[in-house]
Amino acid sequence: MTELLEGLPADPILERRALVAQTAARTLRRRTLVSHGMVGACIVALLLALVPLVALLYALISKGLHWWSVEFFTTTPAIPSITQPNNIGGFSNAIIGTLLIVGCATLIAIPVGVIAGLLIAESTSKFATLLRSTAEIMTGLPSILLGIFAYTVIVIGGEKWGITFPSIGFSGLAGAFAIAVLMIPIIMKASEASLRSVPLTVREAGLALGARKSVVARRIIIPTALPGLVTSVLLAISRGVGETAPLLWCIGASIYNPTTWDLKKPNSAITMQIYLSATSAYPAQRDSAWGMALFLVVVVLILSLGTRLLAAFIQRERR
Amino acid sequence: MAGVTDTATQAAPSPDLAEGRPRRSAKSDSVYWITLYGVSGIFAVICIGFLLSVVSSSLPAWEKYGTSILTGTVWNQSTGQYGALPLIAGTLETAAIALTLAVPIGIGTALAIVFVLHSRLRTFFSSLVEVLAAVPSVVYGFWGLLVLGPWFASSVEPWLVSLFGGHFPFQDAPSTETILLAGCVLFVMVLPLIVALTRDAIATVPNELVEGALSVGATRWQVLHKVVLPGARVGIVGAITLASARALGETVAIALVIGLNPNFAHSLDSPAATLASIIATEFQDSTPIQVAALGALAVILMAMTLLVNLIGRQMIRRAAIKVTVL
Numbered sequence: 001m002t003e004l005l006e007g008l009p010a011d012p013i014l015e016r017r018a019l020v021a022q023t024a025a026r027t028l029r030r031r032t033l034v035s036h037g038m039v040g041a042c043i044v045a046l047l048l049a050l051v052p053l054v055a056l057l058y059a060l061i062s063k064g065l066h067w068w069s070v071e072f073f074t075t076t077p078a079i080p081s082i083t084q085p086n087n088i089g090g091f092s093n094a095i096i097g098t099l100l101i102v103g104c105a106t107l108i109a110i111p112v113g114v115i116a117g118l119l120i121a122e123s124t125s126k127f128a129t130l131l132r133s134t135a136e137i138m139t140g141l142p143s144i145l146l147g148i149f150a151y152t153v154i155v156i157g158g159e160k161w162g163i164t165f166p167s168i169g170f171s172g173l174a175g176a177f178a179i180a181v182l183m184i185p186i187i188m189k190a191s192e193a194s195l196r197s198v199p200l201t202v203r204e205a206g207l208a209l210g211a212r213k214s215v216v217a218r219r220i221i222i223p224t225a226l227p228g229l230v231t232s233v234l235l236a237i238s239r240g241v242g243e244t245a246p247l248l249w250c251i252g253a254s255i256y257n258p259t260t261w262d263l264k265k266p267n268s269a270i271t272m273q274i275y276l277s278a279t280s281a282y283p284a285q286r287d288s289a290w291g292m293a294l295f296l297v298v299v300v301l302i303l304s305l306g307t308r309l310l311a312a313f314i315q316r317e318r319r
Numbered sequence: 320m321a322g323v324t325d326t327a328t329q330a331a332p333s334p335d336l337a338e339g340r341p342r343r344s345a346k347s348d349s350v351y352w353i354t355l356y357g358v359s360g361i362f363a364v365i366c367i368g369f370l371l372s373v374v375s376s377s378l379p380a381w382e383k384y385g386t387s388i389l390t391g392t393v394w395n396q397s398t399g400q401y402g403a404l405p406l407i408a409g410t411l412e413t414a415a416i417a418l419t420l421a422v423p424i425g426i427g428t429a430l431a432i433v434f435v436l437h438s439r440l441r442t443f444f445s446s447l448v449e450v451l452a453a454v455p456s457v458v459y460g461f462w463g464l465l466v467l468g469p470w471f472a473s474s475v476e477p478w479l480v481s482l483f484g485g486h487f488p489f490q491d492a493p494s495t496e497t498i499l500l501a502g503c504v505l506f507v508m509v510l511p512l513i514v515a516l517t518r519d520a521i522a523t524v525p526n527e528l529v530e531g532a533l534s535v536g537a538t539r540w541q542v543l544h545k546v547v548l549p550g551a552r553v554g555i556v557g558a559i560t561l562a563s564a565r566a567l568g569e570t571v572a573i574a575l576v577i578g579l580n581p582n583f584a585h586s587l588d589s590p591a592a593t594l595a596s597i598i599a600t601e602f603q604d605s606t607p608i609q610v611a612a613l614g615a616l617a618v619i620l621m622a623m624t625l626l627v628n629l630i631g632r633q634m635i636r637r638a639a640i641k642v643t644v645l
Contacts, residue, residue, distance in 0.1 A: 024536050035538035039435055042543075045427025046436075046444070049514065052507040053451050056459070059466050115358040123355070131359055133632070134366050140561065140628040141621065142568025144595050145373055148617050152372035161371065181369065184362055214351030242455025245570035248599050271457045275571055278461045286465070293458045304453040308446060 060294045067291025077255050077273075080282045088285045091292050093259040094273035100261060101172050101251070101269055102240045105179035109240075110233055112180075113187025117232075118217060120188065121195035132192070135185035143182055147249030150178035155250050170252025172260075172267035178246035183236040190235055194228020195221060227314045231307050238303035242296065244271035255280065270296050373621060377614030379607065388615050394581035394592075396601055401612040403619055405583045409498065409591040410623075412584065413573060414566035416502025417509055422559055425513030430543055432514070433521050445518070452511035460572030463504035468495035468576060471503075476588050488587040496578030498591040504576050505569055509562040516561065519640045520554025521547055557634030564627040568620065570595040594620040 071090055078089030120132045153160070154174040157167035168174065198221050206216040222229070247253060252266030255276045260267060270292055277289035380388060384401055391402020432444050472493040479489040479499075489499075524547050532542045548555070578590025579600055594616050602613060 031538045031541060035540035038540040038543070039431075042427040042431040042435060045424045046431040048424050049428045049510055050447075052510075053447065055466070056454070056462050056507075059462055060458070112358055112361055115355060116362045119355040119359045127356070127359070127363075131363060134363070136632055137625065137628055138366060138369075140564050140632070141624055142570060142595055144568070144570045144598055145617055145621055146369070148376055148598075148614060149369045149372045152376050153368065160375065181365055184365070188362070212348045212351070214348050217351065238453060242453070242457075244455070244457040245595070245599060248571070249602055271455060271571075274457050274461055275575070278457075278464055278575055289461060290465075293461055297454055297458055300453050300455060301450060304450065305446075308449065 060290065060297060063287070064290035064292075064294030067288055068294070072288075072291055073295075076259055077285075079256065080284055086284045088282065088288050091268075091270065091273050091288075093257055094268040094270045094292070096259050096261065097172065097251070097253075097257070097268035097272075098241060098270045100263065101175040101179060101247075101267060102237060104173070104176035104263065105183055105240055106233070106237055108176070108180035109183035109187055109236060113184045113232075113236065114191050114229055116184070117188040117191035118195060118222075121192045122213070122217065122221075132189075135188045138181075138185040139189065142245070143243055144245040144248065146178040146181050147246035149181065150174040150246065150250040153177075168264055170250060170266045171264050172251060173263040174250035175247050175267065175269065176263070178250055179240045179243060182243060182246065183240050186236040186239055187232050190232030191225070191229050194225045194232060197228065198224045227310060231310050231314075234303050234307045234310070238300050238307070241303070242271060242300050244269075244275050247272050248275075255285070373614065373617050377611055377618045380611035380615040383608065384612070384615075388612070389619070392583070394597070396605075396609055396612075399608075401615070403594070403616055405581055406592055406594045406597055406616065407619065407623075408583055409577070409581075410567055410593040410595070410620075412498055412587075412591065413501045413505055413577070413593055414563055416499065416587070417505035417566045418559065418563055420503070420506040421510045421513050421562065425510050425562075426517055426548075426555065428510075428514045429517035429521060430547070433518055434539070434543060434547070445515075448511045448514045448518075452515065456508060456569060456572045457575075459504055459508050460575035463500060463572065463576040464495075467504065468500055471495070471497065471500050479588070487585075494578070494588065494590065496576055496590050497588045498577060498584045499587045501573050501577040501591070501593075502587075504572055505566050508569060508572060509566050512562045512565060513558055516558030516635070516640070517551070517555050520551040520558060520638055523554060523638060523640055524550035551638070553634050554638030554640045557631050557638055557640070560627055560631030560634060564624045564631060567627065568595055568624045569593075570599045574599050594623075 073090055073095065074092050075090035076093045077091060078087050080087055116131060116135075120128045120135070122128075151174065153165050154168050154177055155170055157165035159165075202220055202224065203216055206220045207213070211219070247269050251269065251272065253268050253272035253276065254266075255268075255273065257266055257268040274289045274292050274296065277285050277292070280286050280289075380401065384391075388401050388403055390404065391400065392404050393400040393402045394405055428448075432441055432448075436444060472495045476489065476493045476497070476499075480493075483489045528546050528550065529542055532546045533539075537545070573593050574596035577592060577596055579592050579596060580590035581592045581597060584591040598613050598616050598620070602610070605613065
């Protein structure tokens with residue numbers, strides 16, 4: 001066997017292979033070192049990213065929790081006096097304001113968002129495609145612009161483009177409108193994803209039984225995607241609760257706004273209360289915003305963690 | 320006889336299907352589509368109204384001052400000088416600071432989460448990132464104002480000033496409201512977005528490529544550097560673009576920490592202002608023409624973020640990322 005091979009020239013591929021193996025072995029030390037270094041740098045980046053999170057949560061809990069008391073949540077803000085500099089009251093007006101504004105916004109946003117989401121999930125028409133891109137763009141625009149929108153059409157109102165808008169003035173309604181416009185594209189995109197995740201076979205089974213598209217949508221797609229739809233609404237609510245910028249231009253908030261359930265009156269919101277208290281002249285008032293901020297973060301986290309848990313639960317059910 | 324009737328009722332479809340369907344068929348489905356298009360039309364009308372109202376709110380200012388709004392270098396509401404350049408500069412500077420910090424740390428974090436951590440930790444950190452993204456912006460601003468600001472003024476800024484020997488870019492007396500602080504707060508805010516989108520972009524790189532590279536003896540970093548990052552490049556750039564759109568438009572957090580000084584910042588530790596923060600804070604007690612000038616700022620801001628967003632979305636779409644945030 002070896003005699004036969006002796007006469008032939010050496011296979012060049014073997015030489016090349018040997019060279020590759022040699023080079024790999026020679027550079028292994030360096031490559032491993034570089035790799036360890038860079039992977040270490042990635043872990044350092046991860047730790048650096050955690051620093052602000054931990055610092056923020058620590059500050060919130062250590063400075064906010066001691067403000068929590070029944071009075072803090074149930075009384076309206078008080079003006080601190082010289083004799084009682086720590087008498088700042090609570091922020092119940094802001095809690096009710098947020099409930100009212102985000103509640104109304106949700107009522108507007110759910111039907112529009114879910115139905116438009118159904119359209120962009122079910123239809124491939126040009127209009128649907130355009131609508132999907134529009135929704136994506138809307139979620140990326142600065143939310144303060146929505147405040148200007150609500151200010152123009154609801155606070156100021158009047159005759160515009162041949163339509164007469166009601167001039168309601170600074171009001172919870174204007175805030176609810178701005179937040180609703182913020183929530184609709186979020187609900188659209190998220191519900192589109194969950195509606196699309198309904199297996200094609202299930203829809204086809206429905207259609208094969210002779211059901212119309214409307215029946216398939218109503219009896220099959222929406223019930224199947226319902227948990228996902230709830231998730232998308234929760235996600236949008238958690239965004240809405242945390243918004244400040246659009247409210248600046250339209251709800252006419254001040255720290256001492258009286259508690260009101262009237263949509264046409266100026267209102268407060270938790271985020272606005274934090275924003276206004278942060279620049280307050282009274283140290284105690286400034287400090288009390290930690291308590292509100294902690295409450296706000298807890299609410300938003302419950303909503304968004306609830307969203308995540310629900311999504312995980314649905315995935316497990318599907319399998 | 321009874322048996323026959325039984326089978327007949329069993330075999331016959333429900334009355335709804337037997338009689339109702341042929342009669343209502345076309346009409347009923349058209350109701351469905353009309354509802355879908357009608358309600359979606361409401362959203363379309365809202366979007367058009369949104370665009371129109373922002374533009375129309377600014378028209379008096381454009382009529383009165385023309386393009387001097389775009390080119391003017393002085394913004395002073397009380398003297399009626401409306402030049403947006405310093406504000407545009409402030410907006411770009413804060414976004415640049417934030418991205419300079421957030422891009423390397425964000426990409427590193429995403430790589431660490433996907434390729435270095437054990438799977439259980441991976442889920443934990445992934446959720447943590449999404450939690451961080453859910454914290455309302457006013458809370459970040461408030462934290463920046465009351466915690467980060469004093470710390471910057473007492474430790475970070477004096478250290479940076481001495482490091483640069485009192486020259487550019489750090490030369491001012493310590494202050495709790497600076498462009499650097501605003502950039503840092505913004506960094507904390509866009510970081511989760513970059514991490515989450517980068518993670519999703521990395522997930523689109525086929526596992527076979529990664530395993531193939533590992534099987535021929537590439538080290539872990541070689542795989543990340545030569546296979547994963549190039550494969551996810553478009554998606555990562557898209558993520559950065561979307562994050563910069565977010566950074567350009569951030570309002571209340573910036574308004575609380577930047578000092579609202581509408582002049583060109585001569586160093587990184589001096590106060591400045593951004594478009595959005597001025598729109599938010601100068602609105603109170605404004606006369607109609609002042610509101611219109613703020614509307615003009617809003618139009619500039621909208622044009623900037625719209626452009627950046629369109630580019631970013633296009634990239635995300637090209638990279639075929641399944642986005643889990645936004």
